[in-house]
Amino acid sequence: MDFKLELIAVPVSDVDRAKAFYVQVGFNADHDHVVSDEIRFVQLTPPGSACSIAIGKGVSDAAPGSVKGLQVVVTDIEAAHKELTARGIEVSEIQDMPWGSFVFFSDPDGNGWAVQQIVPRNA
Incomplete structure (x- = not known):
């Protein structure tokens, strides 16, 4: 049986600001639904990913900003750095480590x- 990770809740304080940020990063805005006065569900997906994030009102009881270690994988870290910077996203310099x-x-x-570029397994 497959167990596919498809959605991760990311707690935010301002849904519209967070949605605009993730769209600026390049995520696709898949859904934005107000279910009730207490629930607004926004789903965003990184291009090429099978897993999305959910932000919104009533989506998570975690503190805004408390999620660390979210990771996406790319084939070209230099191109990713250049694209994110061109989109106005403040990113670190490229850091090379033995595993990527x-x-x-x-x-x-x-x-x-x-954002990680993985070292090929045969390297």
Whole structure:
């Protein structure tokens, strides 16, 4: 049986600001539904990903900015760094480690992201 991770809740303080940020990063805005006065569900997906994030009102009881270690994988870290910078996203310099190359950024609430180019397994 497959167990596919498809959705991760990311707590934010301002849904519209967070949605605009993730769209600026390049995520696709898949859904934005107001279910009730207490619930607004926004789903965003990084391009090429099978897993999405959910932000909104009533989506998570975690503190805004408390999620760290979210990670997306790319095939070209230099191109990813250039694209994110061109989109106006504040990212770290490229950091090379034995297990891959990374750039890091945070959303407006401080939820932390890593962008990784994985070292090929045969390297």
